[in-house]
Amino acid sequence: MKTQVSKQNIPSVATDLLAVFAVDGAPVKTPKLPTQKEPEAIPQILLLSSDAAVQRAAEAVLASGEFKASANETLLLHSPLGLAAKRLLIVGLGKSAKATIHDLRRAGGTAVRFAKPRGIKNVAFVVPTAVEGWMALPPGPCVQAVVEGALLGDFDSDTYRSDRKDQSVQSVTLLATESDLTIAEQALRDGAIIADAQNFARSLVLEPGNVVTPAVLGERAKAMAEEVGLRCEVYGADKLHELKMGAFWAVAQGSEQPPALIVLTYTPDMSVKDGPVLGLVGKGITFDTGGISIKPADGMEKMKYDMGGGAAMLGAMRAIAGLKPAVRVICVVCAAENMPSGKAYRPGDIVTAKSGKTIEVMNTDAEGRMVLADGLNYARELGATHLIDAATLTGAVGVALGAVNAGAFSNDDATYEHFTRGLAVSGERFWRLPLDDDYREQIKSSIADIMNTGGSRLGGAITAAKFLQEFAEETPWIHLDIAAVTWIDDAKPWLAKGPTGTSVRSIVEWVRTYSAS
Ligand code: BES
Ligand code: ZN
Ligand code: ZN
Numbered sequence: 397m398k399t400q401v402s403k404q405n406i407p408s409v410a411t412d413l414l415a416v417f418a419v420d421g422a423p424v425k426t427p428k429l430p431t432q433k434e435p436e437a438i439p440q441i442l443l444l445s446s447d448a449a450v451q452r453a454a455e456a457v458l459a460s461g462e463f464k465a466s467a468n469e470t471l472l473l474h475s476p477l478g479l480a481a482k483r484l485l486i487v488g489l490g491k492s493a494k495a496t497i498h499d500l501r502r503a504g505g506t507a508v509r510f511a512k513p514r515g516i517k518n519v520a521f522v523v524p525t526a527v528e529g530w531m532a533l534p535p536g537p538c539v540q541a542v543v544e545g546a547l548l549g550d551f552d553s554d555t556y557r558s559d560r561k562d563q564s565v566q567s568v569t570l571l572a573t574e575s576d577l578t579i580a581e582q583a584l585r586d587g588a589i590i591a592d593a594q595n596f597a598r599s600l601v602l603e604p605g606n607v608v609t610p611a612v613l614g615e616r617a618k619a620m621a622e623e624v625g626l627r628c629e630v631y632g633a634d635k636l637h638e639l640k641m642g643a644f645w646a647v648a649q650g651s652e653q654p655p656a657l658i659v660l661t662y663t664p665d666m667s668v669k670d671g672p673v674l675g676l677v678g679k680g681i682t683f684d685t686g687g688i689s690i691k692p693a694d695g696m697e698k699m700k701y702d703m704g705g706g707a708a709m710l711g712a713m714r715a716i717a718g719l720k721p722a723v724r725v726i727c728v729v730c731a732a733e734n735m736p737s738g739k740a741y742r743p744g745d746i747v748t749a750k751s752g753k754t755i756e757v758m759n760t761d762a763e764g765r766m767v768l769a770d771g772l773n774y775a776r777e778l779g780a781t782h783l784i785d786a787a788t789l790t791g792a793v794g795v796a797l798g799a800v801n802a803g804a805f806s807n808d809d810a811t812y813e814h815f816t817r818g819l820a821v822s823g824e825r826f827w828r829l830p831l832d833d834d835y836r837e838q839i840k841s842s843i844a845d846i847m848n849t850g851g852s853r854l855g856g857a858i859t860a861a862k863f864l865q866e867f868a869e870e871t872p873w874i875h876l877d878i879a880a881v882t883w884i885d886d887a888k889p890w891l892a893k894g895p896t897g898t899s900v901r902s903i904v905e906w907v908r909t910y911s912a913s
Contacts (some may be wrong), residue, residue, distance in 0.1 A: 397550050397565055399543055399588050401580040404522070404571040407449040407479050411520040411569065414481035415507040416454075417444045417500065419492040420465040421529040441465045442492060444524035449478045454486060466490055467499055468506045468889040481520070485510060492530050497541045498823030500524070500533065504545025505890030508565050512550070518567040519546070523580065525573060535576040536583040542570060543587035544594075544901075545890060551595050553602050553894030589718035590904060594897035596620065597704075597711030601882065601895035605683030605700045610648075610731035613680055613703060614656035617710050617729065624717035627661040641770040643749040647763040648732035650687055650740025656680070658706070658729040659778070660713045664722045672910050673724045675780025675871075676713065676903065677771040679764045679787035680706030680731030687734045687760030688742050701895065702764070704882035705786035706731060712903040719904070721911035728775045730767035734760070746844045750774060751867055756844035764789045765848060765860050769867040776871050782811055783873040784906060785864065786899050792856025794880030801827040802881045802898060805861040808872035815874055818905030824898055826876065835862045874906070 406414070421442040441458045442465075443451055453476035457463065463471040465488035476484035487503040487510075489495035504521065511519050521542050526532035546568045554560045572580035600608060600616060608616070614630035621628030632654050636645045641657075648655035658680070681702035685691060691699070706729040713727045741747070745757045750770040757766075764787050775783055793803040804826040806812035812828065819826060838850030838859045846866055850859050861875050868875075878899050887893040 397547060398567040399547070399570070399584055400567070401539065401570045401572055401577060401584050403577060404447070404573050406445065406447040406522060406571060409520050409571065410480045411482070411518050412516045413483045413485055413511055413519045414479060414522065415485045415487055415519055416450055416522040417489050417503055417524050418442060418465040418486050419444065419489045419495050419530055421492040440529070442527050442529050443486065444527055444530060445522045446525045446527060447522070450522065453477050453479050453484055464488065468503060470506060470510050497533055497537045500538060501541040501545040501823060502890040504542035505549030508546045508549035508568070509890060509892070511565050512563045515563060517565060518569070519565055520569040520571055521546070523570055523572045523576070535572060536579040539570050539572060539580045539583035540587035543568070543584050544591040547588065547591035548594060548897070549890050551598055552892045555602065586719060590715050590901055593711040593715035593718070593904070594900040596714050597707040597900050598895040598897040600707040600710065601701045601704050603700070605733065608682055608703070609653045610656040610680065610682050610733060611654060613682060613706065613729070613731045614658050617658045617660065620710060620714055621660055624714055626713060626717050629659045631657040631659070639750055639774065640748070641750045641774070642747040643755055643766040644730050644732065644770040646741040646745065646747045646757065647687070647734055647766050650737045651733040651735040653682070653733045655732040658731060660710070660727040662713060662716050662725040664720060664724065666722055666913070668722050668724060668912050671723065671912055672781045673726060673779045674907055674910060675775030675778070675783045676709045676725060676727040677768060677775050677783060677785040678706030678709035678727070678729040679703070679768055679785070679789065680729045681764060681767070682731060682733050684734045684761070684763065685736060687740050687763060688736050689760040690736055691761060698883065701883050702788050703731065704788045704878060704895070705876070708786045708878065708897065708899045708903060711897060711900040712907070715900065715904045716907055719908065721908050722913040723907060723910040725907055726775060726778050726780060728771045728778070730771040732767055734763045749867065753846060753866060754844040756841040756847045758847045759849045762849045762860070765863045768864055772864065772867040772873070776869070780871065783868050783871050784876070784903060786876040786878055786903065788879040788882050789877045790857045790860045790879055792853065793877040796829065796857055797827055797880065799880045799884070801825045803857050803877035804828045805831055805875040806873065807831060807865055807868060811872035811874060814909040815902070815906045817909050818902050821905045822901035824902045826902065829858055829861070831858065831861060831865060835859055839863055
């Protein structure tokens with residue numbers, strides 16, 4: 397998809413689809429006495445364009461009250477009067493007082509997903525401008541949000557369908573006011589880099605386990621790194637042995653597919669000798685059968701997305717290479733396949749992790765924390781001063797938080813504060829869960845240093861995080877459990893069903909908060 401910024405001369409824009417955003421500007425109801433009748437809420441639709449021609453074209457339909465401007469609601473007009481555009485699409489953002497940049501991102505996606513099945517190939521967006529009754533959002537973030545939404549909305553999980561019609565939107569134009577053009581250009585560039593990186597992660601997650609094996613994940617990482625100018629090394633089983641990665645190897649040993657230890661390095665152009673080195677660590681299980689503690693057949697096909705954390709880290713590195721923050725970043729993805737076989741690790745095995753700690757394996761399906769244990773330790777050895785990991789680690793995180801918020805954990809409030817700042821930009825929802833030492837009791841082993849699962853399922857996402865914490869040791873660290881948000885079975889108006897790429901944007905924004913410039 398081509399994306400560009402253009403000066404607003406809306407009536408003369410000859411496009412297949414002109415998209416304009418709208419909010420419900422009805423005043424918020426004031427508290428009333430119990431005896432008073434509930435006042436009728438009359439929606440007052442505000443079209444977020446200062447252009448008189450757009451306002452006129454939509455006047456009649458908006459006056460009809462048929463369109464409420466609720467979030468992601470759409471209304472289409474053909475041959476709008478006074479406009480050169482073939483169609484005018486109005487996309488709702490919800491209540492005026494509540495609409496955020498994140499609603500705008502989604503609405504941008506909704507417009508593109510509206511266009512795709514109708515074979516509409518080019519879309520022009522009116523960048524929201526101040527109108528009476530709406531507190532305008534700043535133009536830069538608006539442009540970035542719409543571009544991100546549009547690119548993310550254009551992604552579909554249909555690459556393997558032979559009846560696939562490529563209905564991608566070919567060009568998206570952002571119509572900005574003359575005074576905002578420079579800001580808009582930069583915002584468009586950033587938004588395109590970030591969304592393209594998120595889609596890259598999604599495309600990896602979409603791949604089945606027979607196609608993206610650990611070695612292939614390594615090849616894809618290498619190809620990406622070459623394309624964007626990152627250093628990348630991909631190591632096999634020998635390196636795991638050399639580094640004494642006993643926990644990672646325990647998982648890898650059961651598969652015919654060799655593991656891959658993927659290491660990417662981003663060094664900023666300007667020398668940033670001191671300052672933090674950020675270590676991004678991803679779980680890259682290309683298929684998780686559960687191993688000897690085998691999973692039930694029902695739903696096991698989903699476990700092809702068990703490399704979602706690794707894919708997110710590769711996506712984040714892709715964006716970092718494009719955005720060029722002034723901070724050093726390294727990335728370690730531990731890729732393996734978790735299989736049952738005559739060579740597989742067993743419940744009861746005791747293995748020695750790279751850090752020297754011994755692990756009693758209670759359940760071979762708790763493999764993500766095994767590979768990450770060595771990945772986290774290796775990132776520290778490579779010089780990481782701050783760590784973040786992402787993993788489809790536990791079913792329990794979905795029990796705790798559903799598929800709305802993903803789980804986040806940290807051993808350091810200051811580091812987590814950086815992450816919170818990133819979330820304000822990314823709009824992704826993470827909920828911080830506790831790491832009290834009392835939870836550590838559940839994974840205490842009597843015959844080794846630690847067990848890979850406890851006897852109880854209670855607090856499963858937390859005990860998994862406690863396990864990882866042992867390997868982050870004293871290094872400031874954030875753990876993201878994205879198991880329940882990496883894949884959606886039901887499409888949203890702004891997002892196709894399938895891989896979501898959740899966490900890529902938040903990881904990138906976390907990294908940017910450390911940029912020296
Ligand atoms: N990959 C799974 C977690 C998962 C579940 C990801 C659902 C995506 C959707 C992980 O390796 C796993 O199997 N975890 C076990 C841990 C248990 C054995 C302590 C789980 O969550 O059941
Ligand atoms: Zn598992
Ligand atoms: Zn897993």
